[in-house]
Amino acid sequence: MRDCFELRATDGMARVGRLTVPRAGVTVETPALMPVINPNIQTISPRRLHEEFGAEILITNSYIIRKTEDLHERALEEGLHEMLDFPGAIVTDSGSFQLAEYGEIDTNTSEILQFQHDIGSDIGTPVDIPTPPDVSHERAARELDRTETALADAAEVETGEMLVNAPVQGSTHLDLREEAGAHAAATDLDVFPVGAIVPLLNAYRYDDMVEVTAAAKRGLHADCPVHLFGAGHPMMFAQAAAVGCDLFDSAAYALYARDDRYLTVRGTEQLDDLSYLPCPCPTCTDHDPDSLRALNNREREEALAAHNLHVTFAEIRRVRQAIREGSLLELVEERARAHPKSADGFRSLLDQAEQLEASDRVSKGTFFYTSPESARRPEVLRHHERLNRLETPETVLLSQFGAPEDHDYDAVWRLKPPFGPFPSSLSESYPLNAELPDTLEDAAYVAAADGVASLVEANPETTFTVGHDDWPAAALNAVPEGVETEDLSELGE
Numbered sequence: 001m002r003d004c005f006e007l008r009a010t011d012g013m014a015r016v017g018r019l020t021v022p023r024a025g026v027t028v029e030t031p032a033l034m035p036v037i038n039p040n041i042q043t044i045s046p047r048r049l050h051e052e053f054g055a056e057i058l059i060t061n062s063y064i065i066r067k068t069e070d071l072h073e074r075a076l077e078e079g080l081h082e083m084l085d086f087p088g089a090i091v092t093d094s095g096s097f098q099l100a101e102y103g104e105i106d107t108n109t110s111e112i113l114q115f116q117h118d119i120g121s122d123i124g125t126p127v128d129i130p131t132p133p134d135v136s137h138e139r140a141a142r143e144l145d146r147t148e149t150a151l152a153d154a155a156e157v158e159t160g161e162m163l164v165n166a167p168v169q170g171s172t173h174l175d176l177r178e179e180a181g182a183h184a185a186a187t188d189l190d191v192f193p194v195g196a197i198v199p200l201l202n203a204y205r206y207d208d209m210v211e212v213t214a215a216a217k218r219g220l221h222a223d224c225p226v227h228l229f230g231a232g233h234p235m236m237f238a239q240a241a242a243v244g245c246d247l248f249d250s251a252a253y254a255l256y257a258r259d260d261r262y263l264t265v266r267g268t269e270q271l272d273d274l275s276y277l278p279c280p281c282p283t284c285t286d287h288d289p290d291s292l293r294a295l296n297n298r299e300r301e302e303a304l305a306a307h308n309l310h311v312t313f314a315e316i317r318r319v320r321q322a323i324r325e326g327s328l329l330e331l332v333e334e335r336a337r338a339h340p341k342s343a344d345g346f347r348s349l350l351d352q353a354e355q356l357e358a359s360d361r362v363s364k365g366t367f368f369y370t371s372p373e374s375a376r377r378p379e380v381l382r383h384h385e386r387l388n389r390l391e392t393p394e395t396v397l398l399s400q401f402g403a404p405e406d407h408d409y410d411a412v413w414r415l416k417p418p419f420g421p422f423p424s425s426l427s428e429s430y431p432l433n434a435e436l437p438d439t440l441e442d443a444a445y446v447a448a449a450d451g452v453a454s455l456v457e458a459n460p461e462t463t464f465t466v467g468h469d470d471w472p473a474a475a476l477n478a479v480p481e482g483v484e485t486e487d488l489s490e491l492g493e
Helices: 046-053 062-067 069-078 080-084 096-102 109-118 137-155 174-185 198-202 206-219 234-242 252-258 282-286 289-294 297-325 328-336 340-351 353-359 372-376 378-389 442-458 473-478
Strands: 005-011 014-021 026-030 032-037 057-061 089-093 192-194 226-228 247-250 261-264 267-270 395-399 411-416 420-422 463-468 484-487
Touching: 005 297, 014 297, 026 032, 032 046, 032 297, 046 297, 057 062, 057 080, 062 069, 062 089, 062 109, 069 080, 080 089, 109 137, 137 174, 174 192, 174 206, 192 206, 198 206, 206 226, 206 234, 206 340, 206 353, 234 261, 234 297, 234 328, 234 340, 252 261, 252 297, 261 297, 282 297, 289 297, 297 328, 328 340, 340 353, 340 372, 353 378, 372 378, 372 442, 378 420, 378 442, 395 420, 411 442, 411 463, 420 442, 442 463, 442 473
Parallel strands: 032 057, 032 247, 057 089, 192 226, 226 247, 395 411, 395 463, 463 484
Antiparallel strands: 005 014, 014 026, 261 267, 411 420
């Protein structure tokens, strides 16, 4: 077990945790945002990130520091914390991004990790190979071998209390991502970045991001803190947390501000297109769009970067709260409605329902059914899988309206979409206490019929009757043969 990471709450694959960073002497609550600091250009100072925005951890690039003469000397002489004036934990990248962009760099894992240690980094990174999406399986496997060699080299470097990243690569090949996760988890390294995700995010391929990350998580262990490299837009934090990511790094706050772009949890707006500032942060309460546009370039960039940070940190806090109260999937769905590609990502997440269910807690507050996708949530899957634990008498009526006044069934059970059948005594238990809209889509009734099928399969000696509320044909067709169905909708009027 890795003693640097402690789980405090879970919701599906999402977790609130505590990452202890011994060299910095701090413990970071996760999910956490790591603002990216360009050592040459600081739009918002690291000290201000800590004091105004609550940043506990940031990330900067040790390769740039090493290649820039004055920064190199200052970092070795003063130490990274003094040079950046930041009291929290500092992560350093290795130059892998530059390797991906330019094809080669003049360092290797042993050299760059030693340099990161010497300048006082708290979490260092080896030189991995960030294989882009959609390359051949052969190329991805070959480059993954080089990354795994880098992890072996990293394990040989004497890093003292500095934690070390173990990047998980493999392009868009799910078998390689899972293999890479298992290999990384088997090392003694500490933090596990899922790499080469930025091209997917830039292309709004949120469904592929979910699949790739879920595959990596299948290889990693529960005690592995996961960093989604390059995932800095607040609109996707909930989705990425739901698939098990704990750390996010963001350069978006500064890069977008440089181009007069204004972040929201629903997407990105151009400042020129705004008539109002729909945000209560200090930037937006002190300005209107006209006064922001009137600032000089430097002042406007800083003001927009501050707004972008406020929105981004607020979303991280919102995600943590949702995990603690067990409502993260509702938040994911709310965010998914903001963009068609986010909706694709949400559906891809629900394709992983079995994986989500494995780490989901059994009891929460209230299940809210808000769309057809709610019928595919892990709580529904779990209910169907556990129906085989229930004993049934010889004859059972499964009814949406409770027990008729005169009946000759041995038992009458509730029938509630999307879960299906259950004894009435469980009606107030999670998730069967679900809040449903008055009008449901076919998917909810089909899911309920799937629950009936699970119960019938587990109890072949019982005679079942389904008393339904005008179910659609798709749901009635999903009811097993031999089960009588009766429309009781008049009883509900």
